[in-house]
Amino acid sequence: MLAGVLAGAVPAQAQEEGVLVSGPWMRFIMPSRPAAGYFTLSNHTAQPRTLVGADSPACGRLMLHRSLTSNGVDRMTMMQDIDVPAHGKVVFSPGGYHLMCVSPSAAMIPGHSVPVTLHFKDGGAVMASFPVRGVTGK
Ligand SMILES: [Cu+2]
Numbered sequence: 001m002l003a004g005v006l007a008g009a010v011p012a013q014a015q016e017e018g019v020l021v022s023g024p025w026m027r028f029i030m031p032s033r034p035a036a037g038y039f040t041l042s043n044h045t046a047q048p049r050t051l052v053g054a055d056s057p058a059c060g061r062l063m064l065h066r067s068l069t070s071n072g073v074d075r076m077t078m079m080q081d082i083d084v085p086a087h088g089k090v091v092f093s094p095g096g097y098h099l100m101c102v103s104p105s106a107a108m109i110p111g112h113s114v115p116v117t118l119h120f121k122d123g124g125a126v127m128a129s130f131p132v133r134g135v136t137g138k
Pocket of ligand 1: 065098
């Protein structure tokens with residue numbers, strides 16, 4: 001399944017071949033709080049790929065984050081890059097890796113979708129449409 005991949009919808013930038021986004025969604029709480037993006041990133045090639053950033057017109061800033069619990073305290077770290085192994089995948093899910101959407105725009109409405117572009121170290125990009133859900137994930 002190529003769910004969420006908008007083939008041919010990436011202008012002026014090379015499509016990152018063999019890298020697929022599946023199960024994307026955004027958790028939106030309220031306009032004053034960051035939204036979080038979740039998905040699975042699969043690499044169907046024999047080369048490792050490195051995710052180095054993301055952006056969306058629906059976010060003031062879109063960052064790569066990871067939630068960690070250390071000494072019983074939940075915290076988030078900013079990731080400069082995230083490796084996706086050859087023939088492997090990285091799961092972005094609550095409590096782990098996520099996209100952090102700071103200053104969500106008025107387009108962030110549960111039931112609607114927002115576009116997200118993922119950028120890779122080799123200069124390629126993948127665009128996906130992220131359905132927006134509410135705080136409960138529904
Ligand atoms: Cu975060």
